Amino acid sequence: MIFMLENKIESMVGQKxxxxxxxxxxxNNRYLIKDLIGKGGMGRVYLAEDTAKDGMPIAIKILSxxxxxxxxxxxxxxxxxxxAQLGRKSKHIVRILSYGVTEDKTPFYVxxxxxxxxxxxxxxxxPLTLSKFLKICNQICLGLxxxxxxxxxxxxxSPIVHRxxxxxxxxxxxxxxxxxxxxxxxxGIAKFLTERSGMTLTDSFIGSLPYCSPEHxxxxxxxxxxxxxxxxxxxxxxxxxxxxxxxxxxxxxxTWYQAHRFQMPPTxxxxxxxxxxxxxxxxILMSCxxxxxxxxxxxxxxxxxxxxxxxxxxxxxxPSNNDDISKDSFPVQLVPATLLSEKECLQKKWPKNKPIAPxxxxxxxxxxxxxxxxxxxxxxxQDITKFLDNIHGTEFLSKTNMYPMLLWLTVLYDTQxxxxxxxxxxxxxxxxxxxxxxxxxxxxxxxxxxxxxxxDPTRCSHVKTLSLTAKQRQKLIDCLxxxxxxxxxxxxxQTKNLLRTDYEKLKLDIxxxxxxxxxxxxxxxxxxxxxxxxxxxKLLSCP
Numbered sequence: 001m002i003f004m005l006e007n008k009i010e011s012m013v014g015q016k017x018x019x020x021x022x023x024x025x026x027x028n029n030r031y032l033i034k035d036l037i038g039k040g041g042m043g044r045v046y047l048a049e050d051t052a053k054d055g056m057p058i059a060i061k062i063l064s065x066x067x068x069x070x071x072x073x074x075x076x077x078x079x080x081x082x083x084a085q086l087g088r089k090s091k092h093i094v095r096i097l098s099y100g101v102t103e104d105k106t107p108f109y110v111x112x113x114x115x116x117x118x119x120x121x122x123x124x125x126x127p128l129t130l131s132k133f134l135k136i137c138n139q140i141c142l143g144l145x146x147x148x149x150x151x152x153x154x155x156x157x158s159p160i161v162h163r164x165x166x167x168x169x170x171x172x173x174x175x176x177x178x179x180x181x182x183x184x185x186x187x188g189i190a191k192f193l194t195e196r197s198g199m200t201l202t203d204s205f206i207g208s209l210p211y212c213s214p215e216h217x218x219x220x221x222x223x224x225x226x227x228x229x230x231x232x233x234x235x236x237x238x239x240x241x242x243x244x245x246x247x248x249x250x251x252x253x254x255t256w257y258q259a260h261r262f263q264m265p266p267t268x269x270x271x272x273x274x275x276x277x278x279x280x281x282x283x284i285l286m287s288c289x290x291x292x293x294x295x296x297x298x299x300x301x302x303x304x305x306x307x308x309x310x311x312x313x314x315x316x317x318x319p320s321n322n323d324d325i326s327k328d329s330f331p332v333q334l335v336p337a338t339l340l341s342e343k344e345c346l347q348k349k350w351p352k353n354k355p356i357a358p359x360x361x362x363x364x365x366x367x368x369x370x371x372x373x374x375x376x377x378x379x380x381x382q383d384i385t386k387f388l389d390n391i392h393g394t395e396f397l398s399k400t401n402m403y404p405m406l407l408w409l410t411v412l413y414d415t416q417x418x419x420x421x422x423x424x425x426x427x428x429x430x431x432x433x434x435x436x437x438x439x440x441x442x443x444x445x446x447x448x449x450x451x452x453x454x455x456d457p458t459r460c461s462h463v464k465t466l467s468l469t470a471k472q473r474q475k476l477i478d479c480l481x482x483x484x485x486x487x488x489x490x491x492x493x494q495t496k497n498l499l500r501t502d503y504e505k506l507k508l509d510i511x512x513x514x515x516x517x518x519x520x521x522x523x524x525x526x527x528x529x530x531x532x533x534x535x536x537x538k539l540l541s542c543p
Contacts (some may be wrong), residue, residue, distance in 0.1 A: 022046060022062065028100050031060060031110065034075035038062075042076060047113065053293065058097065073107060080109045080202055082187045085151040087112075092143030093182045094171070110330070114183060116174045119239070119428040120167035126148055129240035134518060138234060140170060144232065145300040147164050147184075148225040161209065161223050162187060167210040169521060209256040211235065214291055215369075217257045226296045230301070233288025233296075237265070240281075241272040245289065247523050263288040281310050304501035305370070308443070345374060350457040356455065360423040361439050363474035365448070372499050373440045373447040375410055377423050383455040387412040387421060392449065394466050395510055398479050403495040404429035406438060406479055407503060409510070410449060410466070417511050424503065426496055429479060441468065457489075 022033045023046070031048045032055075038045040043063045049055040063076045078100050087095030099109040105315055119136075122128075128136065150159040162169075164186060171183045207216055213230035216223055236522040245266060246259035260435050267282060284306050288297045297303050344365060360377040367530040372379070379387075412421035441447060451462040462519045468476075 026204050027102060040398045042374055045324040046510060057113040057115045059111045060108055062389060063106055076107050079187055086147055090143055090146035090184055092139050092184060093146060094185050114173040116172045123167055123238060128239050133239050134307060136182050138307060141300050141304050143184040144228055159394055161225055162209055162228050165228055165535050166208045167237055214261040215293060217260060225299060229288050229296050232286055237285050240277055241268045241275055243271050250464055278310055278313060343452050345463045346460050348460045350452050356454060356457050362425055364440060372444060373437055374450055376450045378452045378454055381455050384451045384453055388462055392464060392466050394468060394473055395471055397499050399495055399498055403492045405492060405495040407499040411510060413519060420511060438476050438480055442473045445473055
């Protein structure tokens with residue numbers, strides 16, 4: 001795993017190396033500090049080696065000694081707690097691996113080390129092409145979506161507002177398997193929406209002036225996710241135009257406040273005549289940069305949907321045999337989306353026309369935003385409890401040049417293969433219901449798995465959200481497209497029998513893949529998260 005720098009870190013390239021007491025030290029008899037790679041307002045970041053993992057490169061952030069007071073320790077603890085939870089939910093947020101204290105009782109935490117460049121370094125050279133912009137922006141939105149959906153705090157889900165979205169905090173990491181991966185850095189000044197206290201102008205202002213929303217600069221105590229959306233709008237404009245949307249004569253607080261509150265944003269073409277973007281994309285930028293909170297997109301999902309439309313328009317003239325383009329046809333949904341729809345699922349009752357028996361079936365959940373695919377499964381309560389925290393998998397099987405049928409498999413994994421639970425369902429792609437479900441799965445990129453207990457079937461007992469890979473989503477689209485070329489003489493029952501045969505043959509391979517995923521979940525991470533949660537709550541409760 002690999003990590004890089006957080007928000008406030010300035011590049012150390014070309015600077016004279018400074019004497020640092022931590023360089024050469026072992027932390028926790030495990031982490032060897034190699035070099036100082038950056039420093040910011042809250043601490044310093046070092047390149048280190050994890051000697052317990054064959055010298056794997058990692059990065060360590062150590063709280064600045066001069067700031068090791070109660071307030072800063074609480075903020076540092078908040079950063080660790082937020083980063084640890086969000087990094088586990090989304091690969092588009094930098095991952096925190098461990099934490100501890102140095103011999104002089106200074107807190108630190110360990111992060112993945114990232115190879116690559118931040119967006120500021122990239123934009124210094126030139127603006128992004130539309131294709132590159134869409135790819136990067138989708139991933140930024142997915143990371144923000146994860147944060148805005150929230151993390152567990154004191155038994156409740158608390159949405160997180162980043163409050164410092166800017167080019168330095170967007171890192172384009174190089175990955176040998178997946179190519180470029182976007183990571184959001186620095187949750188050091190992030191805010192729980194459940195908190196009532198907030199920064200005011202009488203307090204020390206925290207934020208990056210060129211990217212702050214008007215309400216952030218006004219010191220409003222209840223900033224919500226739309227403040228991040230404004231910052232994202234500034235960032236997107238700069239990614240396309242190569243310049244900031246607002247021009248100021250100085251870098252003072254008052255000058256930037258006047259710009260954010262009163263300057264009307266120009267079009268991208270007005271700032272950079274060489275750049276022409278689709279009208280829909282221009283509309284997205286202007287809505288994100290709206291001065292009034294109520295006039296902006298209300299959540300990241302709306303932006304993702306609009307960007308997807310732009311992406312489809314852009315790719316419509318590009319040959320579909322280009323694998324890279326095909327993978328980018330839809331933004332990859334990597335985290336459970338819309339807590340609202342999950343809450344709606346918990347209110348659902350088992351249909352009266354369905355038997356009280358161990359069966360499963362799909363259903364489109366109609367929300368205010370869009371239909372969300374769901375799969376309803378009735379199981380004994382004991383099985384539901386057993387599988388809740390286990391690995392879940394999804395597979396789609398199909399046959400070309402046959403009746404258009406798709407076998408949708410949901411797998412509830414158990415370490416004893418014979419105890420795993422298989423939830424198969426055939427989607428008839430000649431039927432409008434089957435087409436709508438398949439299309440919704442491809443477009444949304446996830447589905448909610450609703451559990452109903454046979455012993456108490458009146459209401460949904462639990463909900464899990466399963467994400468689809470880019471390849472799976474593209475397969476769904478390909479199957480829908482191939483519908484018109486299917487073999488009309490082949491009966492649906494014949495195709496079902498062939499798919500069942502393939503399904504039985506692939507069971508072992510599917511289980512082995514899930515076993516590998518299960519193995520990668522380190523128990524130590526769970527243990528230190530539980531321990532840190534107790535420490536974190538104590539810090540928050542300090543007067």
